[in-house]
C-alpha cells in the first residue's frame with residue numbers, strides 16, 4: 001500500500017450475498033430471477049406493469065426473510081472490522097438486502113435502496129416493511145392507495161447519498177470492492193475516484209473483472225474477505 005491506511009471505504013455487490021443464498025444479477029442468462037432487468041428495475045417497467053414489479057419485490061422480500069438466508073463469514077468479517085478499526089470506515093453497498101446490518105455493521109449506505117423499505121411517491125417519506133405491499137396498499141402518510149413503491153433505485157434514477165460517498169472516496173487511503181461486476185455506473189467508477197486521490201485499491205471477487213485495481217484477490221468472499229481484512233487490521237495496528 002502506498003501510505004499508512006487511516007481511512008477505508010468498502011463497496012459491496014451481489015457477490016458478497018451469493019453464499020447466503022441470494023442470487024446475483026448478471027448470471028449467464030442476463031436475467032434477474034428470470035426477469036429482464038428493464039421489466040423489474042426501471043421506472044418505465046413499473047409504469048408499464050406495476051403489479052409485476054410489486055410481485056417481484058414482494059417475492060424478493062419474502063425470500064430474504066427465510067431462516068436459511070443469513071449473513072455469511074464475509075458480512076461478519078466486515079462488521080468485526082468496523083468494530084476494531086481505529087480510523088474512518090464507510091461501507092457502501094449496492095445490495096438491497098439487510099445482511100450487513102444483520103451481521104452487525106453500523107455505518108452502511110445502501111446506495112441502491114433497501115428491500116425492507118417502501119416510499120410514498122407523493123411525499124417521499126420512507127417506511128419500513130417486512131410485509132407484501134402493492135397498488136392497493138394504503139399509504140401510511142397520505143392514506144391513499146397507489147402511492148407506494150419499493151424504496152429501490154432503478155436504472156435511470158440517481159443512487160442515494162452520493163455526496164457522502166464521494167467525500168469518503170476522496171479522503172480514503174484504501175478502497176476495497178467486494179463481489180461486484182463493475183457493470184453499473186456510478187459504483188463502477190468509485191475505484192478510479194479513490195485512486196485519483198492516491199488511495200490503494202483492491203478488488204475481491206470470484207473472478208477478475210475488467211477493472212484495473214492495484215490488487216486483485218480471486219476467490220469466494222467467505223474465504224478471502226476475512227483474510228484480507230485481518231491483514232489490513234494487523235498492518236495498521238503494527239503501525240506499518
Ligand code: OAD
Nearest residue numbers: 013014015018024025026094179180181184205206220221
Ligand atoms: P452482479 O451480479 O453484476 O455481479 C456479481 C459479482 O459477484 C460478479 O462479478 C461475480 O463474479 C461475483 N461473485 C459471485 N459470487 C461470488 C462469491 N461467492 N464471492 C465473491 N464474488 C462473487 O452484481 P453487482 O455488481 O452487485 O442495481 O450489480 C450491481 C447492480 O446491478 C445491482 O445493485 C443492481 C443491478 O442491476 C440496481 O438494481 C439499480
